[in-house]
Amino acid sequence: MPSGSGLSEARARSRRQQPDASVRNHLRARTAQAHARLDDLPVFHPILAGHADWPDYVRLLGAYHAFYTAACQTLHAGYRELLPFGVDPPEREPLATLAGDLLALGAQPAGPAPRLHATTPARAVGWVWVVEGSSLGAVVIDRALDALFGARRDGRRFFEPLPNKGIRWNGVCASMEGYGQRRDALECIAAGAQEAFVFIERCLRYAHYDV
Numbered sequence: 001m002p003s004g005s006g007l008s009e010a011r012a013r014s015r016r017q018q019p020d021a022s023v024r025n026h027l028r029a030r031t032a033q034a035h036a037r038l039d040d041l042p043v044f045h046p047i048l049a050g051h052a053d054w055p056d057y058v059r060l061l062g063a064y065h066a067f068y069t070a071a072c073q074t075l076h077a078g079y080r081e082l083l084p085f086g087v088d089p090p091e092r093e094p095l096a097t098l099a100g101d102l103l104a105l106g107a108q109p110a111g112p113a114p115r116l117h118a119t120t121p122a123r124a125v126g127w128v129w130v131v132e133g134s135s136l137g138a139v140v141i142d143r144a145l146d147a148l149f150g151a152r153r154d155g156r157r158f159f160e161p162l163p164n165k166g167i168r169w170n171g172v173c174a175s176m177e178g179y180g181q182r183r184d185a186l187e188c189i190a191a192g193a194q195e196a197f198v199f200i201e202r203c204l205r206y207a208h209y210d211v
Contacts, residue, residue: 023180023189024173027129030190034197041204048140050147057148058107060204061098064158067203068095070116071127071196078124078192085175087128090162094131097158104155114202119192122185125176126192130200132172136165 028035043060046052068075072095079089102108119127142159149156162168180186 023176023186026180026186027126027176027190027193031130031193031197034194034201038197038201038204041201043204044141047148048144050144052144052148054105054148057145058102058105061101061105061107061158063204065095065098065102066114067200068098070114070203071131071199074116074119074124074127075131077119077121078126078128081121081125082128082172082175082179085171085178087172087175090168092157092162094158101155101158114199114206116199119195120188122179122182122188123192123195125179125185126189126194127196129172129176129189130193130196132169134200135162136169138162138165 043056043063046056047060076089079087138159139161142156142161145156145159153160176189180189
């Protein structure tokens with residue numbers, strides 16, 4: 001779920017390429033403040049500025065690993081809800097990819113992932129919207145990591161942009177429009193999206209891994 005200062009531009013370009021839709025507009029409006037806080041978290045600054053060291057990067061991986069460890073069941077529930085709309089879980093499983101990146105860098109977990117309370121299926125759909133949208137910014141982080149990795153790919157697979165990311169995001173957005181028409185679903189999706197932003201912010205502020 002990549003994010004960070006400078007990644008909003010990538011998301012904005014994607015939004016400009018798509019027609020306005022009431023469900024997406026509603027979700028963006030409900031999560032705008034949380035989104036802005038996430039984009040400016042200090043954990044992203046050294047990486048996007050091109051002067052990160054290995055502990056900086058491992059800290060970022062650790063934060064995402066903590067998030068996906070705690071959120072995996074919620075995300076699975078959200079993807080199950082969206083299956084009738086043609087949205088499957090990503091082929092590149094995030095938690096396994098993060099574990100592989102950490103292993104490639106010799107990193108070890110520093111502690112258990114934060115606890116996450118159970119949520120409803122409709123709210124879980126909001127979590128899917130957040131992680132799928134945030135992944136659009138992966139190309140920005142991947143490009144910035146060249147300063148640390150050079151041409152090396154091992155250890156940075158989580159941030160490699162998917163080749164079909166635009167098509168996939170269009171499908172996710174279409175599914176939100178369909179699912180959001182269900183009774184009471186729209187407010188539940190929005191509440192879930194807010195929960196997801198708050199939780200990833202918590203992980204990015206406090207999670208860390210030891211090298």
